[in-house]
Each structure stands twice: as C-alpha cells, then as structure tokens.
Amino acid sequence: MPETTSLGSGGSAYWTVGDDIADTAAPDGPIETRWDRRKFSAKLVNPANRRKHTVIVVGTGLAGGAAGATLAEQGYNVIQFCFQDSPRRAHSIAAQGGINAAKNYRNDGDSVYRLFYDTVKGGDFRARESNVYRLAQISTQIIDQCVAQGVPFAREYSGLLDTRSFGGVQVQRTFYARGQTGQQLLIGAYQALSRQIDAGAVEMHPRTEMLDLIVIDGRARGIVARDLVTGKITPYLADAVVLATGGYGNVFFLSTNAKGSNTTATWRAHRRGALFANPCYTQIHPTCIPRSGEYQGKLTLMSESLRNDGRIWVPKQKGDTRSPDQIPEAERDYYLERIYPAFGNLVPRDIASRAAKYQCDDGRGVGPGGLGVYLDFADAIKRMGEDKVREKYGNLFEMYERITGEDPYKVPMRIYPAVHYTMGGLWVDYDLQSSIPGLFVVGEANFSDHGANRLGASALMQGLADGYFVLPPMLGNYIASTKLGSVSLDDPAVTSVIGEVTGRLGRLLEINGDRTPDSFHRELGELIWDECGMGRTEAGLRKALARIPELREEFWRRVKVPGDSGELNQSLEKANRIADFLEFGELLCIDALHRAESCGGHFREESQTPDGEALRDDEHFAYAAAWEYTGGAPVLHREPLQFDYVHLAQRNYS
Amino acid sequence: MAVTGAVMLLYLLVHMLGNLKIFYGRESFDEYAHWLRSIGVPALHGAWFLWLMRAVLTVAVVLHATSAYQLSRRDLKARPQKYSHRQRLEASYAVNTMRYGGIIIALFIIYHLLDFTALTLNRNGVEGAAYDNVVSSFSVWWVTLFYIIAMLALGLHIHHGFWSAARTLGVHSAAREKNLKIGATVLAVLIAAGFMVVPIAVLAGLVD
Amino acid sequence: MNLTLRIWRQRGPEDRGAMVTYELADVSPDMSFLEMLDVLNERLILEGEDPVAFDHDCREGICGMCGMVINGQAHGPRDRTTTCQLHMREFADGDVIDVEPWRAAAFPVMRDLVVDRSGFDRIIGSGGYISVVTGSAPEAHSTPVPKPIADAAFDNATCIGCGACVAACPNGSAMLFTSAKVTHLNLLPQGAPERESRVRDMVAQMDEEGFGGCTNTGECTVACPKGIPLTSIGNLNREYLRALTKR
CATH class of the missing domain: 3.50.50.60 (FAD/NAD(P)-binding domain)
Structure with a gap:
C-alpha cells in the first residue's frame, strides 16, 4: 500500500x-x-x-x-x-x-x-x-x-x-x-x-x-x-x-x-x-427505470417532474418479496417524507439518489436484484383522478409501460438512480x-x-x-x-500520430483473446458505479484504483475483436473507446480520492453533516482540480476559486 | 394523375346518370343518345361537342396512363429489392390494386368503345338504336360479367383515386379528412353501382 | 424464451447478401430488441464470427439512428415504437423472426442492417431550415405564434429522421419525411419568407436522391414511430402547388 x-x-x-x-x-x-x-x-x-x-x-x-x-x-x-x-x-x-x-x-x-x-x-x-x-x-x-x-x-x-x-x-x-x-x-x-x-x-x-x-x-x-x-x-x-x-x-x-x-x-x-x-x-439522476437483467445495455431517464405527485417508498421489512399491493400502508416506509419532512419527495437530485441507494444497500430495495424503490401514484390517482394524472404524465407512463411491460396506473413504478451528466x-x-x-x-x-x-x-x-x-x-x-505557420501532412508530428493510432487499432485486433469488449466495459462500469458512484469512500476508491490497472492489463491481454480495421467494424470502435475508458476511469477515481470533501455530485461518505448531508470543505477545496497527464501518477494543478458576489453557504434541505 | 383523374371522374358521373335513362324506355334512351350527338346545336355544328369531349377524354386517358406508367417505373426503381418477409400491407385492397385495376379498366374501355361506339363487336350494331344495342350486348352473360368486374375495379380505383387526388391537389387537411373519405366511398359506390344496374337489369329481363 | 432469427447478412455495399439463420436461447421478455441482438453478438464474437452490424445510439427512441424491418414491418410490430424501444415480450417462445435492413434504392446497404440515409441530410440542407444569422434574431416575443399553429408545427417537428417511412413505402418514397419538415417550417411565421423556395428545393432534392413517388398508400404513417400524419403530405402538395403558381 x-x-x-x-x-x-x-x-x-x-x-x-x-x-x-x-x-x-x-x-x-x-x-x-x-x-x-x-x-x-x-x-x-x-x-x-x-x-x-x-x-x-x-x-x-x-x-x-x-x-x-x-x-x-x-x-x-x-x-x-x-x-x-x-x-x-x-x-x-x-x-x-x-x-x-x-x-x-x-x-x-x-x-x-x-x-x-x-x-x-x-x-x-x-x-x-x-x-x-x-x-x-x-x-x-x-x-x-x-x-x-x-x-x-x-x-x-x-x-x-x-x-x-x-x-x-x-x-x-x-x-x-x-x-x-x-x-x-x-x-x-x-x-x-x-x-x-x-x-x-x-x-x-x-x-x-x-x-x-x-x-x-x-x-x-x-x-x-x-x-x-x-x-x-x-x-x-x-x-x-x-x-x-x-x-x-x-x-x-x-x-x-x-x-x-x-x-x-x-x-x-x-x-x-x-x-x-x-x-x-458526475450527476446521478434519481428517476430512471431500473435495470431488468444482466443483458441490459442502457438506462432510461424519466422526467423528474414525476416526483411532484408520486410518493417514494420501500417495504419496511428487509427482503420483502410481496407484490406492492399486498404490503399494507403500515408496513411501508415513505423514507424521503420521513427524513426530509420539509421537502419530502422533492429533495434535490443527489439527495434523492443517495437515499434510494441506502435503502437498497440495506436490503429493502424492490424488483430484480433489489435495485429499485417504488414511485407510487396511487394517492395522486385517488386525489386528482386517473384522467388528470394521465393528462399530466401520460407520456412518461407510456414510456415506462413500453420498457417494463407494467401498467403504472395499477402497479407502482420502480425507479433507481443512474448517471446522466458529467x-x-x-x-x-x-x-x-x-x-x-x-x-x-x-x-x-x-x-x-x-x-x-x-x-x-x-x-x-x-x-x-x-x-x-x-x-x-x-x-x-x-x-x-496568433502567428500560425503552415503545416504539412508530411510533418513528423502528423505521421507519428497516425502511426500510434494505426498501431493501437492493430494491437486490438491482434490480441484475439477470449473476452468480448463489452464484458470489460461492463466490469469497469460496475466497479466504478460501486466505488465511485453515488457514495464514495477512501477505502472503496483505493479498491477501485487497485483493480482498474489489473482490468486494463487483462483487457490488453484477453480482449477479442473480430474482423479487420479496413471495414465497418463496430467491435473495433467499441474496443478502442473502452481502452480509453479504462484509462480515464483511473483519473476519475484519483480525483474522487483526492477531493476529501463532499460537494454537489461528489459525495464522500467521510464528509457529511450529522443529518447525512454533503459537507463541503471550503478551506481546503475551493478550487478546480485540473489534472495533467504524465503517463504515470497525474499532476494536480489547482485553480483557486474566488467568490466575490455569491457568498459561500451550506445547502440545507431538511 | 390527379387532374386527369378528376376530369374522367366528372365524365363518368354524367355518363352513369345518362345510362339510367334506359329505365325510361327505348324511345327516351335513343332520344338521349341522339341528343348527345347534337349538344350545342345550333351554336356548334353537328357532333362538334361530342368530338370535343372525346378529344378531352382521350387526352386525359393518355396522360393518366402515361403518368401511371412513369410513376410505376420510378417507384419500382426506388424499391428494387423486395423484403423476404412479406410486408404488412396496411394499405387497403383498393390501394394495392391501383395498377392492375387500371389495366383492367383500360382493357375494358377498349372493348366498351368497340361494343357501343364503333359497334364492331356489338351483336345488334345498328347505328342510332342505342337501346337495342345495349340490350343485345348485356343479354350475353359473359359480357355482363366482364362489365361487372370492370365496374368493381373502377369503384376501387375511384375509392383510392379520389382521396389520393385530394391529397395530391392539396385540398386534403385534417379537418376534411373524414368528409373526403366519406366522399370517396360514396362516389365509388354510386358510380360502380349506377353502371352495374343497367346490365343486371338487362340480364334479369327488366329491360328488354 | 427460444427464438429463431433470420437476419440479413451482407459484408459490404457490393456484396449480394443473404438471410442467415441463428438460434437464440434464453431470451428474456424484458430485453429490448437491440439488447437481444447484443446478446447474439456477444456470442458470435466468442465463436469467432463477425457480429451483426446495426445502427443504434440513444436507445430511448429519439435519436432516429436505429431501424430494421422486423417480420416485414419497419421497427417491428408495436405501433409508434422505434426498434430500440421494442421489447421481446411482443414475441412468443419459438417465434421465427425475420430481420432485414431498410430497403430502398436511396438507402443503400453498407453492411448487414446498416444503411446510408445521407439523402435525408441533403434534403434538409436543400431548404429545411430558416436562415437566421447567429445573433441577429429579434426578441422572441416580437412575433406571437397562435398556439394551434405552434402545436401543429411541433407535431411535425417531432420527426426523428429514422427512415421508417421510406422503408415501409412500397415505392420507397420520402414524402412523409419531407412533408414533415416543410409543414413544420412553413406553418410558422418565421418560416414565411423562404416558404416557396423551401418546398421547391426540398422536393427537387428528394427527387434527385432517387426516392419514389407518393401514391398515398398510407404505409409510411403507420410505420412512423412519431405518428407524423398523412395530412402533412397533403400540406406538402398544397405548399408545392402554391409555390409553382408564385414562381
């Protein structure tokens, strides 16, 4: 270590x-x-x-x-x-x-x-x-x-x-x-x-x-x-x-x-x-449709506006596998309303996302793999009538039904957070x-x-x-x-970059291993989601930082890319992008490790208020972290941020 | 296609109504046939109007057929390879039979002209005896059958053609959609049925 | 569930191509159609075969990149749905599913299920825009637009340019695509100054690309994942005739 x-x-x-x-x-x-x-x-x-x-x-x-x-x-x-x-x-x-x-x-x-x-x-x-x-x-x-x-x-x-x-x-x-x-x-x-x-x-x-x-x-x-x-x-x-x-x-x-x-x-x-x-x-959006299985390649976001009328809950009992209509009111935990009585289901994205994660980590999640919480419109339908709900959210309900095959007018939706902006x-x-x-x-x-x-x-x-x-x-x-001199295609800088690019694609094709490009991408993604997703800890980040280089090494040894480079080859495109994600992922975790504070989309569990809110450390971290590539350990350059107009204050939503 | 189709449609409507005069009897029908040859007299000489109309119709038919041919060629070229799984045909029967229906109608027109205008194929074949000519033709079951098939094709052709033309000519809009559809059906049924009544009546012995 | 897939395989534009049969076991009804193909492709890679090439990107039904003809229907059996939003629960265990690329002379096959739809971009480039120099726009509220007009323009602007209309049309016609753009822009007051040239140029470009003519079969609008109505084609014709008389 x-x-x-x-x-x-x-x-x-x-x-x-x-x-x-x-x-x-x-x-x-x-x-x-x-x-x-x-x-x-x-x-x-x-x-x-x-x-x-x-x-x-x-x-x-x-x-x-x-x-x-x-x-x-x-x-x-x-x-x-x-x-x-x-x-x-x-x-x-x-x-x-x-x-x-x-x-x-x-x-x-x-x-x-x-x-x-x-x-x-x-x-x-x-x-x-x-x-x-x-x-x-x-x-x-x-x-x-x-x-x-x-x-x-x-x-x-x-x-x-x-x-x-x-x-x-x-x-x-x-x-x-x-x-x-x-x-x-x-x-x-x-x-x-x-x-x-x-x-x-x-x-x-x-x-x-x-x-x-x-x-x-x-x-x-x-x-x-x-x-x-x-x-x-x-x-x-x-x-x-x-x-x-x-x-x-x-x-x-x-x-x-x-x-x-x-x-x-x-x-x-x-x-x-x-x-x-x-x-x-990285920003994690709380109202996405949960994954339904291993094969899943993509997550779909549903507008946050759903939280205006839907109520979020999980069963109080861990590992409760009853269908939602079989769970009586007294055995449901409307956790956002309980923890944040003032804002309830409308707390900001990061708070709502994290709260869902904690419920699921705790074994109260619902749906496949226990990775989901209910977003229930039963009360809204009772209060406004189904027609009104349809008028307001019809498109979103239809999208949900198309993807999950469940009718959200009858069964509560299941949602889970997903990354959607960086x-x-x-x-x-x-x-x-x-x-x-x-x-x-x-x-x-x-x-x-x-x-x-x-x-x-x-x-x-x-x-x-x-x-x-x-x-x-x-x-x-x-x-x-700027006085720009002319450059030609024969410039050694040009030919050397072409050489590097061609060489890399060639290497990807030559490995001819026994794992698909996607299998590496999936593994990297799971690792980063677990250790550098909604909640980040020093230990978790160190774990990820130990694993990523191994995974990268394995990628360059075991990936299998069929076809050749002189044709439409979607596997090659993918593999080349994943190779870069395998390098980038490490910088992502390093940045998360170095920033030992919580702020916005970056939540370090070590740095939170007694209520579990993100706790900034303005004294040490009021800067933008700009990383320089060296091939080895990156160099951190700090750009201090100055606030002359808006005064630094802690967010508070409880 | 739309304009020539509309011209022919108008003609067919008048033609069909005229045919129904047969139910007023031989004299009335022959008189009507004669009148057709002297419309516009004395301003126009003899059968000038008739020839004028024939000219317009000929031009319309030729243009209609030419555009149909060109459109078909272009469309077949734009989709050179068929799907190996047959496509779902959302389009109605009328749409899918536009090409074949058109050919049937064209063949029918030729026969029809030889039968009742040139009288070459007519069993009676007496110039001016329109009523007897009609009865003689339709007394033969297969002539009537051919006639009825052609009229069914015509009905289908009009059903899609009318509404398609409305769209091509840009008179089609969301608000008019329903009315145009009803209009297309009414016209198609009216014209096809109107034409079919005569041979059926002849065959049934109602007109003899 | 277990499925038999018959997929069009074609290595390049010059190759002949043929339907190839694959058996796929343990397909989950919750998979999207493209996820099902992902699973097939993972297997093909490990077996040392070339995976099936197909276009896709957003996988939420809005980018317009995906599209294949499934059992003779563009984007498959579900109405108003792109291929990426079609799920396997629409099919039954033991089904045989035919998967083919968009077929039209103006959309040549590049590989397997990937076709070249650049003709659509050229139609837009020929006139499917409102010329406005960046920064020169007047205050947004200087021209009110009646709500029904704005809504109708929006309905036509939802076209995602996927090409299903062309694929479904027995004539390979691009009328629905072109009419949606013409209707969107020509309805708005902002689009009025270029109204005639827009429709003339776009129709001319459409013809030049080798798309077929419209015979109003209505197949396009049924295949359209965004429900662009046939009335847009009527509107295109009206705009076109109007432009001809104003020449």
Whole structure:
C-alpha cells in the first residue's frame, strides 16, 4: 500500500501536486461588464480573411452544431465530424426537460443576476463566477435565436412563449417543447449546420471518429480520424480544433447516455497535454427505470417532474418479496417524507439518489436484484383522478409501460438512480481554450460552468451559449492574435500520430483473446458505479484504483475483436473507446480520492453533516482540480476559486 | 394523375346518370343518345361537342396512363429489392390494386368503345338504336360479367383515386379528412353501382 | 424464451447478401430488441464470427439512428415504437423472426442492417431550415405564434429522421419525411419568407436522391414511430402547388 500524505493538501502515490494555475483570460472588475470587455479586447479577423482559416469541429450536438454553423456563417472554413450517421443524432437530442433563460417573462422576479446566483449556488460553489455570469447573460439571446430558427417552443393561447419552473428553483424560467426540448433545439442547430453544409462552407464527415489530436509546436493543429465505413485513417489539419464531444458518463457502462457516447476525443487530447478538470463531478439522476437483467445495455431517464405527485417508498421489512399491493400502508416506509419532512419527495437530485441507494444497500430495495424503490401514484390517482394524472404524465407512463411491460396506473413504478451528466471535463479558460493553445472545448466536454452539480435545464443553455455566442469571437481572437505557420501532412508530428493510432487499432485486433469488449466495459462500469458512484469512500476508491490497472492489463491481454480495421467494424470502435475508458476511469477515481470533501455530485461518505448531508470543505477545496497527464501518477494543478458576489453557504434541505 | 383523374371522374358521373335513362324506355334512351350527338346545336355544328369531349377524354386517358406508367417505373426503381418477409400491407385492397385495376379498366374501355361506339363487336350494331344495342350486348352473360368486374375495379380505383387526388391537389387537411373519405366511398359506390344496374337489369329481363 | 432469427447478412455495399439463420436461447421478455441482438453478438464474437452490424445510439427512441424491418414491418410490430424501444415480450417462445435492413434504392446497404440515409441530410440542407444569422434574431416575443399553429408545427417537428417511412413505402418514397419538415417550417411565421423556395428545393432534392413517388398508400404513417400524419403530405402538395403558381 503506498503511503499517502494528508488528503487534499499534499499528494500520494496516486498523484503529485504541481503549481497552481489561474484563468488569465477572464477580465476582472464588475462582473456585469466582464463579457463585454472581453469581447472588446478580443482581436478580430477581417471577414475577407476568414475563409483562409480552417477550423475543425468534432461533434455535432448543441455545442458543436451551433459552433460549426456559426463559424461557417462567419466565413471560416469548417471541417466537422460526428461518429453517428448524421449530425442530427447527437445525444443532446435526448434532453427532455427544457432550457433556462433569464427572460423574466413571468414577472416573477427573475433576472440575469438571479440565474447567475442560482447556478453558482446549485453548483455547490465549485464554478467560476465570471463564466456563470456570462452564461446567464447569454441565456436570453439563445431563446431569441432558437425562436427565429423555428424551434416550436410551447406557447400560451396568447401566442407567447410558455415557461415552467424546474429543478428546485422558485421562478418559472424554463422554456420547453413538450418533453422533447433537446430534440427541438438540436434540430434547430442541425438545420443551421445543414444549410452551411449545402452551401459548401462546412465539410461534413459523418460516420467518422476522431481518434487523436495533432499538436505541432505546442499548438493544436489537427486531428486523426477514422472513417467508420471504410476504416481509412486520415489526418485533417487546421488552424484550430474545437472539441464538442460530450461527457464521459459511459465510463459507468450503464448510464442514460447514448451507447456511442465516449471519452476518446477528450481523453486523447488530455494525453496530448490538455488538463482534465474535476472528473469526479458526475450527476446521478434519481428517476430512471431500473435495470431488468444482466443483458441490459442502457438506462432510461424519466422526467423528474414525476416526483411532484408520486410518493417514494420501500417495504419496511428487509427482503420483502410481496407484490406492492399486498404490503399494507403500515408496513411501508415513505423514507424521503420521513427524513426530509420539509421537502419530502422533492429533495434535490443527489439527495434523492443517495437515499434510494441506502435503502437498497440495506436490503429493502424492490424488483430484480433489489435495485429499485417504488414511485407510487396511487394517492395522486385517488386525489386528482386517473384522467388528470394521465393528462399530466401520460407520456412518461407510456414510456415506462413500453420498457417494463407494467401498467403504472395499477402497479407502482420502480425507479433507481443512474448517471446522466458529467460536470467535469477538459479544463478551459474564460475563452473556452484548453491548456493546449488552439484547442477549444465546448459543451459538456468542458468543465466550465456547472461547478460540482448542474441544475436542471442548464445543460442545453450552456451547450448553445458556448456554440453560438462564446466560442466564435474567442476563436477569432486566437486566430487573429496568433502567428500560425503552415503545416504539412508530411510533418513528423502528423505521421507519428497516425502511426500510434494505426498501431493501437492493430494491437486490438491482434490480441484475439477470449473476452468480448463489452464484458470489460461492463466490469469497469460496475466497479466504478460501486466505488465511485453515488457514495464514495477512501477505502472503496483505493479498491477501485487497485483493480482498474489489473482490468486494463487483462483487457490488453484477453480482449477479442473480430474482423479487420479496413471495414465497418463496430467491435473495433467499441474496443478502442473502452481502452480509453479504462484509462480515464483511473483519473476519475484519483480525483474522487483526492477531493476529501463532499460537494454537489461528489459525495464522500467521510464528509457529511450529522443529518447525512454533503459537507463541503471550503478551506481546503475551493478550487478546480485540473489534472495533467504524465503517463504515470497525474499532476494536480489547482485553480483557486474566488467568490466575490455569491457568498459561500451550506445547502440545507431538511 | 390527379387532374386527369378528376376530369374522367366528372365524365363518368354524367355518363352513369345518362345510362339510367334506359329505365325510361327505348324511345327516351335513343332520344338521349341522339341528343348527345347534337349538344350545342345550333351554336356548334353537328357532333362538334361530342368530338370535343372525346378529344378531352382521350387526352386525359393518355396522360393518366402515361403518368401511371412513369410513376410505376420510378417507384419500382426506388424499391428494387423486395423484403423476404412479406410486408404488412396496411394499405387497403383498393390501394394495392391501383395498377392492375387500371389495366383492367383500360382493357375494358377498349372493348366498351368497340361494343357501343364503333359497334364492331356489338351483336345488334345498328347505328342510332342505342337501346337495342345495349340490350343485345348485356343479354350475353359473359359480357355482363366482364362489365361487372370492370365496374368493381373502377369503384376501387375511384375509392383510392379520389382521396389520393385530394391529397395530391392539396385540398386534403385534417379537418376534411373524414368528409373526403366519406366522399370517396360514396362516389365509388354510386358510380360502380349506377353502371352495374343497367346490365343486371338487362340480364334479369327488366329491360328488354 | 427460444427464438429463431433470420437476419440479413451482407459484408459490404457490393456484396449480394443473404438471410442467415441463428438460434437464440434464453431470451428474456424484458430485453429490448437491440439488447437481444447484443446478446447474439456477444456470442458470435466468442465463436469467432463477425457480429451483426446495426445502427443504434440513444436507445430511448429519439435519436432516429436505429431501424430494421422486423417480420416485414419497419421497427417491428408495436405501433409508434422505434426498434430500440421494442421489447421481446411482443414475441412468443419459438417465434421465427425475420430481420432485414431498410430497403430502398436511396438507402443503400453498407453492411448487414446498416444503411446510408445521407439523402435525408441533403434534403434538409436543400431548404429545411430558416436562415437566421447567429445573433441577429429579434426578441422572441416580437412575433406571437397562435398556439394551434405552434402545436401543429411541433407535431411535425417531432420527426426523428429514422427512415421508417421510406422503408415501409412500397415505392420507397420520402414524402412523409419531407412533408414533415416543410409543414413544420412553413406553418410558422418565421418560416414565411423562404416558404416557396423551401418546398421547391426540398422536393427537387428528394427527387434527385432517387426516392419514389407518393401514391398515398398510407404505409409510411403507420410505420412512423412519431405518428407524423398523412395530412402533412397533403400540406406538402398544397405548399408545392402554391409555390409553382408564385414562381
């Protein structure tokens, strides 16, 4: 067992501590004018010169789609990639709830400042004030932009936009399009992007996956990508590279992410020098449909709004296998209502998730494997009538019935928490530029705006803010203020990256072992879920950190990948992504181990209040943890966070 | 297809109503047949109107058939490989018989013209004796049978054609959906039944 | 339950392809159709065979990536359901299930059940958008949109671009897909300035891609997992005729 110094302040055998870093791009001074001043100080590229510059955008979700469309429209040459068959498929499409904006159309006291305040507080004081304020400012422009694009937001009979409240805030600032807001916003961005593709301003490469980053003279100058249909490996060069490749939730194998979502692009960039910040901030959503068996490949989220009328309970008796209607009222434990009488079933996501886990760990879980709790609408049906419940939740009930085959009007739903968003990501400065000059990171792929916990309906806001409004001027500033030499495909840096990528794929195919790629992914996911999921302990994390390298070693010895690399080979794609998850998972656990406090989506059981609430340690941990790749123990660089506007306070929901 | 179909549909409606005059007796029917050849007189000369109508109908039939041919070719090209598991056919019988039904109707029209217009195949074959010509043809059971099959095909063709045309011409909307469907059924039944009444009546001896 | 699967296997676009039979035991009725294929693929890998290639991503019925013709029906027997949301409880022990790719000249097979649907992207690129320069949009409330119009636009905007309509259409026609986008954008006041060019260009692109013509069979709307109605096709025709007269 390696010896460790006191956690948080020093290092350990798992990591070392390097110099502190700072976000030097953000202006200081009054927070209201920082973004304006940054835009004003940014250098501009003459419109006539823009076409001489090429930008690579990887990913076509809200952030990537919006960025590609906007950069192309401004005149840059854009080369864009997505691994799906069409840019319209990116996983932003699955977001249900809505998008926040400080429009104050309800006259209910909302403002840019309040959205800023809610987001900093909701992020448990682990986000930068400058970034969050800018996000709140831009939020209103996003709605204008999307309405003009034809996004069919819900409207009132007056013809004006409808809004609702969401995720524990007290104002109605969430714009929505039934339960398909992400889809509608993404289609808007996709249409804008399609227009630029048709105009020849964007060279679109669907079914093409970025496998590595090309860094020349310390600057990001291109990527190496694989055509997933022909298997051809091709280098693409540019003046700047934008990663919009989403989060790493699939390190857990089972999550609400799309099956293809992966961390390869960000992890490869990290290996080439980009700092990775706060990977331990993962968000777990309490109302997902539990897994039904070993074969399960994916979890499905149901809107949190269900908790408004449903009551959550488990049998009081351990291992009770009676069907729910056979369990009398007196033998049920409505544990959220019991423990948190003020908020009851509406406690924040992380608290609801953890409470469910504790019940199941204790042997009171229901359904297959005892991994589920009841979400019961019997009282709501009695109170409002079945028709009213149908009107309010009909879509969700139908989805539940489709997946489980059970009728939630008659039998209580079973729910269990699942990973669905990751707040951590590549470290970026105020300009969204990573620690590799010329490499920009937008959307869920970066770490910038949500701190340790993201509020509901804020992911869509951030993706579009980054893509439409923040990235384009900042990318222009980089190009205008940097003297970029020409690079050629013969550059040794290019050929060596191609060699590495090809070599790795070749090795994966050569092993010809006796385990499938998925079996490793599943095992890694279970390990991380158990030890670095909803509740984390030092002992558990150390266990995971001991096991992951073994698993990785076993992977490279025993994985079996059929076929060859010169064809459409989905097993090879998978194996290559899993290889990166097997490296990333270790950093995730190291970050969780080092942060010996609880905050937002990171709950260390050692650090809780007597009531079992997350207990922050602002004295030691009010910083963003940015990790540097070394090949061995990573180096921690701390970016201290300063709170000039929102005062540090402990959350309290009991 | 929609426009030419609509033209022919209108003609069929008038044609069918005219046929029913046979129930008023020989004189009335022959008079009607004669009148058809002199519509518009004296403004128009002799059978000008008739020829004009024949021209319009010929153009409509030719265009209808040409588009049907082109559409079929394009559609077969767009789906070159069939499913090995037969598809569920949600579409009604009428939809699935548009192509074959169309061919049956085309063959019927040729026979029909030779029978009652050119009189080449008519057993009576007396110019101007429309009533007797009709009776002589339909007294033969297989002529009547062919006629009835063709009319059934026609009914089905109209049933899908009417409503399909409504959609092609953009007059179809959610609000009108039900009415259009009823309209299609009523027209199809009316026209097919209206035409079939005559030969059945002849065969049954009600008209002789 | 135990199943017999007959799956279309085709190594590449140039290969002929054939139905291949697999026996699969111990299928749980709670599995989704794709999870069932996952299980088959895990077995095939260990047996040293190439797993069945199929497109899929979100597995919650919204990305539109998955799609196969199951027993002659696009996305299988359950109405308004994508393949990923179809569960094995729709089938019975001992069933023989035929699985084939979308078949249409405009959707060539790339491998096994994977087809190329890029024609859809080009149809959208030809006019399925509202041109708005980022940052130039007026205040969102400057143009109210009556709720029924907004709702109807939304209903059409729910299209996920999966291609089931084309797969189900005996003519391989893309009318339902194109009409959904035309209807969504042309209904809205924001879409009005480009109303005529949009429908003209999209129809022209649709024809160029080699999709068949619409004969109003209605198969598309039954296969559509999002229930895009046939009236959208009527609307497309109306918009098209209107655009022709305004040329």
